[in-house]
Amino acid sequence: RPTYAKNWDWNRNYDFRYDITKGLNFTYNANANAYIYEPAGNPERETAEWGANRDTIRDEIYGLGSMSRFNQVSKLNYTIPINKLPLMDWVTANANYTGTYRWTASSRSTQAVMGNVNENEAMLQLNGNADLTKLYNKVPYFKQITTPKRASGRNSNNRQAKKEEATVDTTGKAPKKDYAKLIADNTVRILLGVKKASFSYSQSSGVSLPGYIYEPDYLGINAMTGAPGWGFILGNGDGILDNAINNGWITTDTTFNQAYSERLNETYNYKIVVEPFQNFKIDISGTRTYAENFSEYFRADADGMFQYYTPTNGGNFNISHIMTATSFKNGDELFENMLRNRQDIAMRLAQENQAWVDLGSPMVYDSIGHGYFPQGYGANSQDVLIYSFLAAYSGQNTDEVELSLFRKIALPNWSVNFSGLSKIPALKKIFKTINITHSYKSTYSISSWATNLNYNENDPMMMYDGTNIRVPQYDMAQIVVSEQYAPLIGLKLSLHNNLSPSLDFKKSRTVTISFINNQLTEAEGREIIIGCGYTFKDLGLIISTLGGSSKNANELTMKLDIGFRKDKTILRSIDENYSQISSGQNKVNIYLTADYDFSNRLGMQAFFRHDMTDPFIANSFKTSNTFAGVTLRFSLTQ
Numbered sequence: 001r002p003t004y005a006k007n008w009d010w011n012r013n014y015d016f017r018y019d020i021t022k023g024l025n026f027t028y029n030a031n032a033n034a035y036i037y038e039p040a041g042n043p044e045r046e047t048a049e050w051g052a053n054r055d056t057i058r059d060e061i062y063g064l065g066s067m068s069r070f071n072q073v074s075k076l077n078y079t080i081p082i083n084k085l086p087l088m089d090w091v092t093a094n095a096n097y098t099g100t101y102r103w104t105a106s107s108r109s110t111q112a113v114m115g116n117v118n119e120n121e122a123m124l125q126l127n128g129n130a131d132l133t134k135l136y137n138k139v140p141y142f143k144q145i146t147t148p149k150r151a152s153g154r155n156s157n158n159r160q161a162k163k164e165e166a167t168v169d170t171t172g173k174a175p176k177k178d179y180a181k182l183i184a185d186n187t188v189r190i191l192l193g194v195k196k197a198s199f200s201y202s203q204s205s206g207v208s209l210p211g212y213i214y215e216p217d218y219l220g221i222n223a224m225t226g227a228p229g230w231g232f233i234l235g236n237g238d239g240i241l242d243n244a245i246n247n248g249w250i251t252t253d254t255t256f257n258q259a260y261s262e263r264l265n266e267t268y269n270y271k272i273v274v275e276p277f278q279n280f281k282i283d284i285s286g287t288r289t290y291a292e293n294f295s296e297y298f299r300a301d302a303d304g305m306f307q308y309y310t311p312t313n314g315g316n317f318n319i320s321h322i323m324t325a326t327s328f329k330n331g332d333e334l335f336e337n338m339l340r341n342r343q344d345i346a347m348r349l350a351q352e353n354q355a356w357v358d359l360g361s362p363m364v365y366d367s368i369g370h371g372y373f374p375q376g377y378g379a380n381s382q383d384v385l386i387y388s389f390l391a392a393y394s395g396q397n398t399d400e401v402e403l404s405l406f407r408k409i410a411l412p413n414w415s416v417n418f419s420g421l422s423k424i425p426a427l428k429k430i431f432k433t434i435n436i437t438h439s440y441k442s443t444y445s446i447s448s449w450a451t452n453l454n455y456n457e458n459d460p461m462m463m464y465d466g467t468n469i470r471v472p473q474y475d476m477a478q479i480v481v482s483e484q485y486a487p488l489i490g491l492k493l494s495l496h497n498n499l500s501p502s503l504d505f506k507k508s509r510t511v512t513i514s515f516i517n518n519q520l521t522e523a524e525g526r527e528i529i530i531g532c533g534y535t536f537k538d539l540g541l542i543i544s545t546l547g548g549s550s551k552n553a554n555e556l557t558m559k560l561d562i563g564f565r566k567d568k569t570i571l572r573s574i575d576e577n578y579s580q581i582s583s584g585q586n587k588v589n590i591y592l593t594a595d596y597d598f599s600n601r602l603g604m605q606a607f608f609r610h611d612m613t614d615p616f617i618a619n620s621f622k623t624s625n626t627f628a629g630v631t632l633r634f635s636l637t638q
Helices: 047-062 132-136 142-148 154-166 179-191 242-244 333-353 356-359 381-396
Strands: 008-018 024-035 066-080 091-104 116-131 195-210 259-277 281-302 306-318 363-366 371-374 413-417 431-451 474-476 478-496 499-514 519-545 546-572 578-598 603-616 623-634
Touching: 116 132, 132 142, 132 195, 142 179, 179 259, 195 242, 333 356, 333 371, 333 381, 333 519, 333 578, 381 478, 381 499
Parallel strands: none
Antiparallel strands: 008 024, 024 066, 066 091, 091 116, 116 195, 195 259, 259 281, 281 306, 281 413, 306 431, 363 371, 413 431, 431 474, 431 478, 478 499, 499 519, 519 546, 546 578, 578 603, 603 623
């Protein structure tokens, strides 16, 4: 008997845009994926089964098919006219809101029982930029001292020379310099060094609601019931689960087992460009990201009453940080500082807990901490370890460290570039360019956190059985702080004889505290890269082929980099106050390249690389690897 595969898809797309004002516009995009359902089999014509199939297909066509997926996006963009205000043309800002709605059908066989999945998402974005140079230029004096002097043309030089000759001092005395004005001008120039600033903020939230028994008819709304509501399809998910249950939009099948979920993401970034004087630029930036996810199961019982099960809340967190105070301190010293910090941190945390104070401020001897600790805040308490760790490795005192897991203010990171040395006449004779660079980036992150199911907000002194450890509000596997100097100092030179030496010193450190085994992992790396390049101008090569020979005269660029790197990973046990090297190595890299372009389409690179490693631990072996070869590049683009 033959088998028939029948697919009739009916997809519809809708697009709409309306410019409400010059700076405010609205866009709407939607797509509906549907199919024409046709019963199985291929009955004989004019039979009852054939007629029933025909009627089913006709009804499907008149009803625009069976919906399998519906997506729509409503977006409102607004260019905030703040720059139209008097004296505010140096500021620009814009905001946009995006509401997303998604409906996904379950399989046809279970759709009537298990319902469908309703999802929405709301995204709000704010962006602001400030060009402070425009602000400074509103004051003539500021504009004069902050505007770089341009090189004069030939005619203007002649005119200036004639003017100077006409006003020359016949006494032969050199004009006096006004040092007070010179100092004042440079001081103001430094104070006006902030040239640009930008800030961006975004928040996205969404809901996933399974078990929804209706289909969307127009703009995501069910025509018969008005479900799931205009607020939901535009991105607002507040109270949707209770609202759906109260209005009968959710399946009451007792075997339903899908989870309702909510999600929230918040991110902000800022950047500031500082140029205190010409050829000296500092980029300052910071970022913060917070993510939270909530889920719980719900199901109707035999009486149609809904019950809720296993609510869980978790997420992750990342924020820019500063660890410069301990960048060059010994790791053993920092670890000892962390262990010493525990008693002071425990006392601070206990004093902020009114329940502990109401109990009479009880103290308990802790055998691990070798001293008396507040009840509930033992030496191995998660909260105590977190802030002791942050204080020690951030270089803060125990009374200064912020007792907050999810910090609000992103600390600044920076990069520095200075290229002004080549302007000095003595150096300008030797060097074409001299660039000095420095960069620092640090982060504090919680890779994963979740609400503690044992935590009771009505009993903030609840402790784990048989311990002096209070049940924390959050459970987390680990916290990571890291920093990278990339580079700590970098020097790139370019000489007039086409020689280009360079030097980079890089440093990195990542410290992880694990609450699963109360262990610290400290990974540190240092690297020095010495490089030198040389460019051969108009190097002629004769290429012979069957059709003859041709001569090319292009640049040959050769570069040699020698790197010396030291990596070391140390495991530190908090319970046993014990440290050991778990891995690490000394590494030497030699990398030589030669690049030559035969034309603007065809190029070649010859390379040689030699890596040597010398491990610190006895169960690893010295290794040496050599790579060499030739790479041909051919571009088909114009």
